[in-house]
Amino acid sequence: MSEIAIGIDLGTSNSCVAVMQNGKVEVLPNAYGEATTASVVAFREDGGINVGNAAKANIIHCPDRTVHSSKRLIGRYFFSQEVKKAQAICSYQIIEAENHGLRIQVGEECFSLPEIAAMILSEMKSIAEARIGQPVTKAVIAVPAYFNDNQRQATKDAGRIAGLEVLRILNEPTAAALSYGFGRGLSQRVAVWDLGGGTFDISVLEIGDDVFEVLSTAGDTFLGGEDFDDRLIDLLADEFAVRTGINLRNDPFALEKLKVAAEGAKKGLSLESEVEIRIPDVITDENGESHSIERSLTSIEYAALVNDLVQTTFKVCDEALQQAGVVARDLDGVMLVGGPTRLPLIRDTVREYFQQEPREGIDPDRVVAMGAAIHAASLVSPDQEAYLLDVTPLSLRIGIVGGLAEKVIERNTPVPIEQTRTFTTFKDGQESVEIKVFQGESQEAEDNELLGQFSFADFDKGARGEVEIDVTFEINTDGIVSVTATDRATGRAASTRITLSSGLSEDELDDIIDQGRTDRIEQTPVLDENDHVIGAIPLKSIPADTPVIFEETRASKTKLLDDDSDLIEEGDILPLDEAPAVPEAAPVTAAPAEGPTGESGEAPQLKSEPSAFDLSEKTAQVNSSDPDEIAAFSGNFAEKAVDPIAISTEDEGDELDLIDLDDDAEDLDLLGGDDEDDLGGPILELGRDAELADTEPVMTKDELFETPGTDLSALDDDSEEPR
Template sequence: MTEEIAIGIDLGTSYSCVSIATSEGALVVPNEWGELNHASVVSFLPDGSVAVGNAAKRNIVSDPTNTVSSSKRLIGRFFFSEEVSKARALMPYALVEGPNNSVRIAVRDLILSIPEVSALVLKEMKAIVESHLGHEVTKAVITCPAYFNDNQRQATKDAGRIAGLDVLRIINEPTAAALAYGFGRDISQRIAVYDLGGGTFDISILEIGKDVFEVLSTGGDTYLGGDDFDQRVMAWLTDDFLAKTGLDLRQNKWCLAMLNEAAEKAKIECGRQGWADIHIAGICQDANGNVLDLTNRLTTEHFNRMVMDLVQRTFKVCDEALQSARLTASSIDAVILVGGPTRLPVIRESVKHYFGREPMEGIDPEQVVSMGAALQARALSSADASTYLLDVTPLPLRIATVGGFTETILDKNTPVPIERSKVFTTGRDGQERVKIRVLQGENPKADGCESLGEFEFSGFRVAGRGEVQIEVTFEIDTNGIVNVRACDLETGNATGTRISLSSGLSEGEILDGIERNRQIRRAGGA
């Protein structure tokens, strides 16, 4: 009987990658054109089909309002959040409010949730492997930033389900990179994984020994990545053009799309050769109808100055992660760089200076995460796999208390899976229900944390204040997803408990997303 292959998917903000694993190691699977890295872009075409990946990225300039990029920055977020407000100002496609303050993307005649868009990218990764192997695959491990909260993790899992995948586990990106680094090597090391992607930054400190990978601590910033470097270059270009011509390119979505493409290209070229000449022909017209070009030169020195504060933000997170692990930078035996932006000399030199050692060579920063995910997928689906992964929760789990404050239930960097119980009592005579707000975050105030849901318990005996005891059990599973159950200690029953999580899509929305996903045709496909 042929062993069923489970795939590993690095679902990135800018690019995604997919791998499979055997007992010999992991293999990054190319698409039909031999490409290993695939743009996390979905373009919705006039005929109702979609283009996904590098082909879709070419439509960002020609059809920006119907081409969705960097949507991972929005997954699991609320419409009123600061991050979504930033995206609405920058993204050329339309963001609208959905049920329960969720974010929806409006393209053509469709209103899609963020997990539905991510599902189209995941479905493309699935199709790439199926074309390579010649048969269907249904099981996968999907990666996410280590600092993703419960809402974002649940939304990522929802995306996998919509794409037709049985998601074996959601695994942190830095942890996946460590798995790929340590696979098959008889080493005992403390390593730091510095993961700067297109939209997020994570740092994880791990201890590796005898096929056991233990995460000691993790930290991150879910709105700091290569996209922010691009936006600095864009801001410089638009400010300079405004000073020269009096025209503000920010007012036109097509101009912004061209600027974004030119900024990303300039960033990469500057990193490779020390400078980049930028030329955008016919970017706009002046008041007299004259067609204007944008021309400029970006040097390494100028680029480094404009992004150095972003680089320094990553090391503040590194400080916190090392402190949480009770280590110093000199305690680290190896440093692994993950994510395309870590190819930039300013990043590599800054990391070398911070840790006092050269980052590891020979590890592809854009492929190592999917390789590690594939190794974990095999470990979860194969009886003879012997790799053990011990991860931690990235954020504290809290409940709201009086006065707008919170009480910590589970601390940050607590090993997972874990469950912890707390007994609540009625706060007044004759009380018929108890309501508890569950939050996630590091701020001791409720309004500074992410709301996971509101839990209402009813159906217990109506009695005097403090006489009824309800035990609430909080669990964080191996995916980092929060689950809650409740029990009336007097009767032992959990009946009458209503749990209303705000994270993820409802079951009905997931089923609707699955159906829409089936109906959307791949461009050039059946």
């Protein structure tokens, strides 16, 4: 028997784990029988840690000890826009760590983002082990295709902390395509439109039998279903403020209720054209008077609320199609991935944009985990059955003089790939060179993500222009970047996994693993009588004349709530095709889902037409497991914020001086005549690439010399002319 390796979709709102055994892919449900588990970590006062649905229930009671939507923060700098937004909105404490890193503080303890992610991964691992019945140590983890190197690296670290050997960091749309096309001998060109809780990806792939070639990918890591929820929260809060003069945003408990309501309404509108939003006792004013929110919401109103967000995705699609060199009508199929794609308004606009019906029979919540599982199985089996030819989503750049960043590897270049540049020192006897690596699409260094910087000193000192240093940039099949600097004369090299300054060092990782805080996670709880799980009732999937099945099972328990929010114990409804007969739910198999029924635990509790759901404190308490995303952040993430990068400028002096040598040492004469000692240390890249002048702004010498603390300058023959 071959080794077991699982596939994990580590989502912003929910995570999912799957395995492929004996040629069959199965989504492994948690102890509640649900296919997805909330990506929420709760730190209890007693030191215990809950992950998943039990943790999600905690949000309303201990918002400051419950960490949700952490995927939006992983691999980010403290000064980034995303972190600022989260700080303003999240009830948990985000603090700055060394080197612009961030930590989440809970009581006396601080946790890095990879450690939080590790707790979720650890839970998914336990779920898998419980279902498979043997230890699991290997996994493929899916991440948004548009994740940059920092985010990928942090995710990989998370896997390590969770005790998993991460076989591959796999792009989510690629995983979805694999799940769709694996073993079917297809020859198709497809687009995968993937809107998750916090990110949007679009990938265009060509499936040719066993080869899955990504032609292009594009995305927005600031846009997801949670942003839709924020729009509705804003609407409800604004209306409430007009009516009562009370700002609900100032009350964390009221805000949580709004979030649950907004999320519920979104899911309701995936099934119905109108929902009833009722939040009894949303807040009690200073006179002791209790206020409620009651409002119906039509899908048309909702579409108007989120339309601009949806349209943003199509701008990204334009870009991806253009990069792939295809037009919408060339595509053989469009796959929808992610919970929000259940919204009719999404399906309609996608249909309109691509001029075709999206593929049916794909479960948008599970397809990524299933694809990851297929790839995981393939990576531990002796026979290779599918070849994934993926691309890097973002251009790789090197910092040059004038605050610019020059492209070394273009976005959508297939991986693995390697490119080498040769540099030389700029001054006689120069001690070291400083190399800064960026990812992004802007020529302005600061508009890109700084992946890391390192200084290389291990070369024999010489006169300027004599030292030759090869700097090699590599992107591997995980999309992870590494950079090596080698002194040509001696062959001595400094190799670095580009560690972003805010990332975890090897030592820190070891410390975290030694601390073993993930061991505090309470193992998948056995439900007791007081635990109630709200599952799904996809009404539309049940023919109208079918008697509703009432069944008392613990697994996949569903609560119906009446207007008074009292629990109707006998009202447990299960989707017909998924009702587990025994508490231990059978794993959900990967056969293409029949319509929208494969949604156990994902749809809102619905009563009748028009579907309604209630929210009261009580509901929220028992709502321990509504497994879809909970709204986490308000504000509009659609405004694509680009983080300002603090470029260190204090590194003036000897260590910055580099010149790209390439082949023409005489190019150095370009610089002749001036006193380089005044430079404050720019590094020059001198190459034969006169073509640069066509596309990249080139420094005049004056500009060059006025810019302190920058690293490399791209100078070429043409740059003489402007002087």
